[in-house]
Amino acid sequence: MLQVPFIRDNKEEVVERLKVRNVDASVIDAVLSLDEERRALQTKLDNTLAESNKLSKEIGGYFKSGDIEKANELKAKTGELKETSKTLTEELNSKADALTNLLYTIPNIPHNSVPAGNSEDDNEEVFKEGEVPVLDGAALPHWELAKKYDIIDFDLGAKVTGAGFPVYKGKGARLQRALIAYFLDKNTEAGYVEHQVPHLVNEASGFGTGQLPDKEGQMYHVQADDLYLIPTAEVPLTNMFRGEIVSESDLPIKITGYTPCFRREAGSYGAHVRGLNRLHQFDKVEIVRVEHPENSYKALDEMVEHVKEILRELKLPYRVLRLCGGDIGFTSSLTYDFEVYSTAQERWLEISSVSNFEAYQTNRLKLRFKDENGKSVLAHTLNGSALALPRVLAGILENYQTPDGIKIPEVLVPYTGFDMIK
């Protein structure tokens, strides 16, 4: 969430920049007045407590010196103070809660470069690379290829669990495993330390990275234990640092992890969700960085270059988009989406999203570092997919299909052990 002191000091700028995301200015006024009321109550309460602390000490002194009568006299005076502080505490808590809840409804301030816009049509293409293959004959979409070569079985998954939970078989499963290993190796080479993390997280972690309360309905909730299945490795990877004060020399922290991701995707059904395009369970390799605020945009660029390199090696045609104010994620300041072009589907498939959250997550997480003056400063967090599996797989199947079968990208052959799916 946004930092109140920052809003207080930069009100005009905050209002102006949130307009890009169509946020109404009145919310900011509401935050500031709630904060003012909160601080007034805090001061009142502090004064009351100070007085009763003073009395308690005096009473202690009288008991020690044996002046019981005087002590009891003072005791009688503390009752009222106690009542007052109790009332004030309740008022303060409800005010503070109201403020926090309001802050939860305000998205992150977009970076200067974020274009205005309402939908994905307003995103800005900033880079494009790779050749769209010319396929001879009829190009098949991946769900038909999957059936033809018996490598992914959607019906079997639907039988075992439900729609959106595919079963990968034989060379399909092996290709999936190859991609995970290849991505993790690339990330490790680039200095990201591999982690294996829990696939279920508690409520505090959900709030820490901003999935809660905003996207409550998008996560699978295990009621008996009040845990959530992770919608992305970002949640456990980033929450490892919740409440930490790291030393400046620890920065940047660069980590990576593979996990399955679970998303309810409530309400998104239709033509564009066929096959691997949108699933309830899918695999993803994630990269996360904790950065010094001065370095976070340089870090974002590095992450973008890193993902580019992987796609270059896979020889997939792709483009990079700078998301507009209407399409950017709630907690992000600046997001680049990567899309692979699928010849068979004749459309772009999103395969990675790389974001800088600045201090929006760390303010919730209370993830800070000590600067040279010994002051605690909120760090910046970033994350990105490197990469999401299903659509990369779809892109490979569709772009690498030949009349003789599906070729395997050269860099993956050492991982798959075969160079063709027939």
Add this chain to the structure above:
RNA sequence: GGAGAAAUGGCAGAGUGGUCGAAUGCGGCAGUCUUGAAAACUGUUGAGGGUCACACCUCCGGGGGUUCGAAUCCCUCUUUCUCCGCCA
């Protein structure tokens, strides 16, 4: 799942109702000494709110309670350790 023990500052570890935000040691930082370093010595060293700066307030795993007053007593939750049971 059953029985018991524990949770204190970066770490170790004292503190069992009153001037305790907390002894002491280690670590960190600054200084003295030294050509430099080490050693030794001296000082300093938790977080948040609040203030121009002080004052002041809150925090001893989380939440609640008793009391004029709680790190210290009570309830509850979580986590860790030991023993038993079960088990990939």
